[in-house]
Amino acid sequence: MLQKTSHFMRQANLINGEWVQADSGQTVDVNNPATGLKIGTVPKSGKAETRRAIEAAAEAFKTWRKTTALERSKLLRKLHDAMMDNQDVLAELLTIEQGKSLFESKGEIGSAASYILWFAEEGRRTYGDVVPSPWADRRILVTKEPVGVIAAITPWNFPSSMLARKLGPALAAGCTAVVKPASQTPYSGLAWGALAEEVGFPKGVVNILTGSASEIGDEICANPLVSKITFTGSTEVGKLLIQKSSVTVKKVSMELGGNAPFIVFDDADLERAVAGAITAKYRNSGQTCVCTNRFLVQAGVYDKFVEKLAAASNALKVGSGLEDGVQQGPLIDEKAVEKVEELIADATSKGGKIVAGGKRHALGGSFFQPTVIANATPKMRFMKEEIFGPVAPVFKFETEEEAVALANDTEFGLACYFYT
Numbered sequence: 001m002l003q004k005t006s007h008f009m010r011q012a013n014l015i016n017g018e019w020v021q022a023d024s025g026q027t028v029d030v031n032n033p034a035t036g037l038k039i040g041t042v043p044k045s046g047k048a049e050t051r052r053a054i055e056a057a058a059e060a061f062k063t064w065r066k067t068t069a070l071e072r073s074k075l076l077r078k079l080h081d082a083m084m085d086n087q088d089v090l091a092e093l094l095t096i097e098q099g100k101s102l103f104e105s106k107g108e109i110g111s112a113a114s115y116i117l118w119f120a121e122e123g124r125r126t127y128g129d130v131v132p133s134p135w136a137d138r139r140i141l142v143t144k145e146p147v148g149v150i151a152a153i154t155p156w157n158f159p160s161s162m163l164a165r166k167l168g169p170a171l172a173a174g175c176t177a178v179v180k181p182a183s184q185t186p187y188s189g190l191a192w193g194a195l196a197e198e199v200g201f202p203k204g205v206v207n208i209l210t211g212s213a214s215e216i217g218d219e220i221c222a223n224p225l226v227s228k229i230t231f232t233g234s235t236e237v238g239k240l241l242i243q244k245s246s247v248t249v250k251k252v253s254m255e256l257g258g259n260a261p262f263i264v265f266d267d268a269d270l271e272r273a274v275a276g277a278i279t280a281k282y283r284n285s286g287q288t289c290v291c292t293n294r295f296l297v298q299a300g301v302y303d304k305f306v307e308k309l310a311a312a313s314n315a316l317k318v319g320s321g322l323e324d325g326v327q328q329g330p331l332i333d334e335k336a337v338e339k340v341e342e343l344i345a346d347a348t349s350k351g352g353k354i355v356a357g358g359k360r361h362a363l364g365g366s367f368f369q370p371t372v373i374a375n376a377t378p379k380m381r382f383m384k385e386e387i388f389g390p391v392a393p394v395f396k397f398e399t400e401e402e403a404v405a406l407a408n409d410t411e412f413g414l415a416c417y418f419y420t
Contacts, residue, residue, distance in 0.1 A: 005089055005090075005092050005093040005096065005187075007089075007194070008086070008089060008090060008093055008187070008190075008191035008194050008195075009039075009040060009093060009187050009190075009191075010187065010190040010191065010193065010194055011027075011040050011041055011042055011043075011190075012042075012043060012190075013043050013045060013049060013053070013207075013208065013209040013210060014190065014193035014194075014197070014206065014207055014208045014209070015049065015052055015053045015056055015207050015209060016052070016053070016056035016059075016060075016203050016204045016207065017056075017197070017202075017203025017204060018203075020043075020049075021043050022043035022044050022045045022046070022049060022211060023045075023046075023048055023049060024044065024046075026043070026044040027041035027042060027043060027044055028041060028042050028043075028044045028183055028186075028210065028211065029041055030042060030097060030183075030184070030185075030186060030187065031333070032096055032097065032099075033097075033098070033099035033184075033329070033330040033331065033332050033333060033365070033366050034099050034320040034321060034322075034329060034330050034365065034367075035320075035365065036365050036366070039096060039097065040187070042183075042186045042187075042190070042210040042211075043209070043210055043211055044210070044211045044212060045209045045210060045211030045212065045215075045216065046211060046212050046215040046216070046219075047215045047216070047218065047219040049209055049211070050178070050180075050209060050215070050216045050219040050220065050223075051219055051223065053178045053207040053209050054149060054151075054178055054207075054219070054220070054223050054225050054226055055225065056203075056204040056207055057149040057176040057177060057178050057204055057205070057207050057225075058148070058149050058176070058225040059204055060176045060202060060203065060204030060205045061146075061148055061149055061175070061176045063202070064174060064175075064176055064202060064205050065145075065146050065174040065175075067174065069123050069124045069126060069172070069174075070124060072120075072123055072171060072172055072174065073120045073121065073123055073124050073172070074120075075171075075199060075200060075201055076116050076117075076119060076120035076123070076168065076171060076172060077117065077120045078199035078200065079116050079195055079196060079199050079201075080113045080114075080116040080117040080120065081199075082195045082198060082199050083109060083112065083113040083116065083195060084110070084113050086195075087106060087109045087110060087113070088106070090105075090109045090160065090188070090191060091105035091106040091108070091109050092105070092322070093187055093188060093191060094108060094109065094159065094160060094185070094188050095321040095322055095329075096322075097159075097184070097185045097186075097187050097188065098156060098157070098159065098184070098185045098188070098321075098332070099285070099321055099329040099330045099331070099332060099366075100284050100285070100321050100329050101321040101326045101327065101328075101329055102321055102322055102326075104283070104284060104321070105321065108158060108160050108161045109160055111161050111164075112160040112161040112163070112164035113164070115161065115164040115165050115168045116164055116167075116168045118168070119168035119169050119171075119172040120168075120172060122169070122172060123169075123171075123172025123173060126144050126172075126173065127144075128141060128142045128143040128144055129141070129142040130142075144173075145174075146173045146174035146175040147173075147175060147227040147228050147251060148175060148176075148225075148226075148227035148228070149175065149176050149177070149178065149225055149226050149227055149228075150166070150170045150175050150176070150177050150178075150226070150227065150228045150229070150230060151177070151178045151179075151180070151220040151226050151228070151229045151230070152166040152167065152170070152177055152178070152179045152180070152229075152230050152231075153179075153180045153217065153220075153229070153230070153231045153232070153233065153241075154166065154179065154180070154181050154182060154189060154232060155182055155232045155233050156182035156183075156184040156185040156332055157284055157287045157288055157289075157332075158232075158284075158288070159181055159182060159185040159188035159189055160188045160189075160191075160192075162232045162255075163179065163181065163188075163189055163192055166179075166230045166232075167179070167192065167206070170230075171201075171205070171206075175227075175228075176204065176205045176206070176207075177205070177206050177207065178207045178208075178209070178220065178226070179192070179193075179206070179207065179208040179209070180208075180209060180210070180213070180216050180217070180220070181208065181210060183210065183211075183213065184332055184333065186210045189208055189210075190208055190210070192206070192208065193206055193207075193208040217240075217241060217244070218244065220245075221241060221244035221245040221247070221248070221250070222244070222247065222248065223248070224248050226248075226250060227250060227251060228250055228251040228252065228253070229241060229245055229250055229251075229252050229253070230252070230253040230254075231252070231253070231254050231255070232254075232255040232256075232289075233255075233256070234256065234257055234386075235256040235257040235411075235412070238254045238256040241254075242254065255289070255414075256289075256412075257289060257386045257412050257414075258289040258290050258291075258293065258386060258412050258413065258414035258415055259293045259294065259384070259385075259386055259410040259411075259412035260280075260290055260291065260292050260293050260294070260414060260415040260416055260417065261292070261293070261294045261295075261296050261406065261407040261416050261417070261418075262276075262277060262280055262281075262292040262294070262295045262296065262416075262417040262418070263296045263297075263403050263407060263416070263417070263418035263419070263420075264295070264296070264297045264298065264301065264305055264418070264419050264420075265298050265301075265400075265403075265418070265419065265420040266298045266299075266300035266301050267420055268301065268419035268420050269419065270301060270304060270305055270308055271308075272419065273305065273419040274305065274308045274309050274312050275312075276417065276419065277292065277295065277309055277312075277392070278309075278312050278313070278316070280292040280417055281295075281390070281392050282313070282316060282327065282328055282370055282390055285328050285329055285330065285331055285368075285389065285390050286387060286388065286389045286390040286391065287331065287332060287336070287388050287389065289386070289414055289415075290414050290415035291415075292392065292417060293382065293386060293387050293393075294376070294382060294383065294393060294395060294406070294407075295309070295376075295392055295393065295394040295395065296395050296397050296403050296406050296407060297394055297395070297396060297397070298396075298397055298398070298403070299396055299397070299398050302394070302396045305394070306355060306372065306374045306394050307355075309356075309372050309392060309394070310355045310356035310372045311356075313356045313357060313370040313371070313372050313392065314356050314357070314370070316328050316370045318361050318363065318367055318369070318370070319363065319367075328370060328390060329367075330363075330365055330366040330367045330368075331366040331367075331368055331389055331390075332366070333366055334366055336366065336388065336389060337360065337366050337368055337389075339388070339389065340368055340371075340387065340388075340389035340390075340391055341359075341360075342381075343380075343381050343382060343385065343387060343389075343391060344358060344371065344373065344391060346380055346381045347373050347376065347380045347381070347382060347393060348373075350377060350379050350380050351375050351377060352373045352374070352375055352376055352377075352380060352393065353373065353374045353375045354371065354372070354373055355372050355373070355374050356369075356370060356371060356372040357369030357370050357371030357372065357390070357391075358371050358373075368389060368390055369390070370390045370392075371390060371391045371392065372391075372392045372394065373391065373392065373393045373394065374394050375394075375396075376393035376394055376395045377395070378395075378406070378409065380393065383409065383410075384410065384411075386412070
């Protein structure tokens with residue numbers, strides 16, 4: 001399998017059009033979460049390498065910003081086509097390093113490519129405005145200009161699609177980029193560099209480097225050549241980036257943590273609700289920021305819903321994402337498994353009842369059973385913390401007002417689901 005993906009499995013940084021190692025020669029291991037085995041290494045870069053990548057992007061910006069929207073659109077269309085031509089191989093690489101099913105990985109590559117195509121066209125429609133002037137002899141025009149060098153920091157749960165949503169608009173607008181992919185899934189990010197290079201993006205327009213999150217992040221925040229930071233990840237890290245980048249007054253775009261409620265009322269179609277619940281909860285093994293974190297079910301159908309959800313959860317096929325028919329792969333690493341175990345232990349110590357799963361899967365490693373916990377209460381950590389795993393705590397409510405209060409009892413945003 002690795003032979004098929006080797007062309008895109010770049011084990012080096014892309015800086016100013018060259019594939020290079022870290023100055024120190026140090027590397028970071030990359031493991032397959034389904035097997036626990038090492039599949040390769042990537043450079044352990046720090047501030048110096050990040051500074052060079054930023055400087056390369058700043059130099060490239062001088063000419064890239066002068067290209068026409070049509071020229072940029074044509075290159076982005078080529079990037080889209082290259083992604084779709086290599087969809088199967090890129091999906092295999094994604095599954096190998098991230099663990100999600102091949103079906104989900106193919107879907108992610110397809111959606112990532114669609115973002116690029118969308119922004120290829122939107123970039124051609126970056127219209128300005130004519131503002132009514134209070135002076136008879138003057139006209140007021142508003143034009144839109146690229147902000148400059150953008151820094152994109154991407155997560156491990158959707159390493160390709162999240163990068164597409166950052167690179168696409170930046171490149172279409174005439175910005176250049178420095179990208180830091182997650183250490184757990186660097187190859188999906190570096191593959192973008194290989195594709196960009198192949199379709200003809202000028203050197204320095206797209207720079208991708210791996211390594212120390214703290215050192216790379218600190219340089220990105222402090223370097224005045226970076227005009228904007230776009231980040232997808234935890235709320236805790238997002239707050240830190242906002243704080244550190246405030247010194248240089250950067251623009252920021254943050255997509256942070258979620259704690260999505262899934263509300264089921266007494267009059268809901270339970271078959272449809274449970275089918276929706278399985279998708280909303282167990283997609284990517286529950287490792288998505290918009291997946292259901294809390295099930296809020298009205299008292300009249302609570303027991304029936306719990307029973308049906310438990311049965312559907314037990315029926316899910318767990319295994320390596322490369323196997324046919326697998327619906328849930330492994331968690332990303334041992335740390336993720338330990339967090340899930342801590343949350344379950346907290347729930348059971350406070351009256352929660354495990355009605356499905358509840359422990360590590362017999363497959364071993366970082367595989368975990370799809371889990372349903374009944375009798376959930378607001379005192380449990382589930383209520384305030386993002387689970388990021390295949391655990392479905394089910395809370396009971398009596399009235400619509402109570403459901404709304406429970407749903408809104410969180411500092412997070414992003415998503416909500418309901419059936420009625």
